[in-house]
Amino acid sequence: MEKIRFSLAQIEAFASVCESGNLTRAAKRLGKDRTTVGELVEYLELDLGYALFDRHTRPLRLTDAGQRLYRQARLFLQEAETFCQLAEHIPQQVRQRVVLCYDAFTPRSFLSALSAALYQQGIALDLRMMERTEAEELLAGGAAHLGVYQALNRSISDRFKWRALGALEMAVYAREGFFPDADPTPLIALAAHTQLIPFSDLPDAMAKRLQISDRIRVINELPLLQASLSAGQGWAFLPTHFQAQQWPAVSRLDTELGQSGLTHPMVALWKPGADDELLRLIEQIQWIYREES
Numbered sequence: 001m002e003k004i005r006f007s008l009a010q011i012e013a014f015a016s017v018c019e020s021g022n023l024t025r026a027a028k029r030l031g032k033d034r035t036t037v038g039e040l041v042e043y044l045e046l047d048l049g050y051a052l053f054d055r056h057t058r059p060l061r062l063t064d065a066g067q068r069l070y071r072q073a074r075l076f077l078q079e080a081e082t083f084c085q086l087a088e089h090i091p092q093q094v095r096q097r098v099v100l101c102y103d104a105f106t107p108r109s110f111l112s113a114l115s116a117a118l119y120q121q122g123i124a125l126d127l128r129m130m131e132r133t134e135a136e137e138l139l140a141g142g143a144a145h146l147g148v149y150q151a152l153n154r155s156i157s158d159r160f161k162w163r164a165l166g167a168l169e170m171a172v173y174a175r176e177g178f179f180p181d182a183d184p185t186p187l188i189a190l191a192a193h194t195q196l197i198p199f200s201d202l203p204d205a206m207a208k209r210l211q212i213s214d215r216i217r218v219i220n221e222l223p224l225l226q227a228s229l230s231a232g233q234g235w236a237f238l239p240t241h242f243q244a245q246q247w248p249a250v251s252r253l254d255t256e257l258g259q260s261g262l263t264h265p266m267v268a269l270w271k272p273g274a275d276d277e278l279l280r281l282i283e284q285i286q287w288i289y290r291e292e293s
Helices: 008-020 023-030 034-048 064-095 108-120 132-141 187-192 204-210 222-230 276-292
Strands: 097-102 124-129 146-150 161-175 195-197 216-218 235-239 250-253 263-270
Touching (some): 008 034, 008 064, 023 034, 097 108, 097 132, 108 124, 108 276, 132 146, 161 222, 161 276, 195 222, 222 235, 222 250
Parallel strands (some): 097 124, 097 146, 195 216, 195 235
Antiparallel strands (some): 161 235, 161 250, 161 263
């Protein structure tokens, strides 16, 4: 590529003089003194080897060569302006992308409402469903900004900050007739049958709350879980926002648990040292979760 001999300032001065008609108005337009603008144009003419203006006319009139070059100068400056705008907005665009991790239990109505709200603010929300252990590694490494998960009965440690979002209501679901002549269904019956769990990696603290049976099948893809539950291959302890009672042949069961232990807190997780923008976003997440729950 041939080395560019002309500066952006020279081309800008040339175009401004063309459009203003004289050096004084061009200098005022560019915020420079008249002498500087005159020198920029003169040096450009010297580098080119030909005159761009007929200096015997008032206002200054372009030579034939100057007229041809002005059209290219204007196109060049438009491209330069586009470059400047893009360069200025890149940091803002980077800050306006948020990666949020969540698991199968997170209410989808909340995620949809959050995505819509952030879209209106010009924030791109990347939604990534994954197990909590994987999300914690992404948060710790800076590859994700936030996580939304069920609270664990343990301290989160210094690795993460957290804030309560609201409660997640849970219930027991099974195929109609799966537990015959049992109302409410006793815990011993739940423990004696296969439990379907939508987690591939269930933390110990969460397992103590969610796992009742020793016989479990892990199915962490919702359509497959639905098919297995409808086929009577086990029972499941699921969030009520799944609306599993609307799945084919599936019913919500009354159990000896009653409402005790069927409501679990949800929290937002993030790495310490978040900036003010992320903290404001967390407050917005709290509000949206409560509105949608």
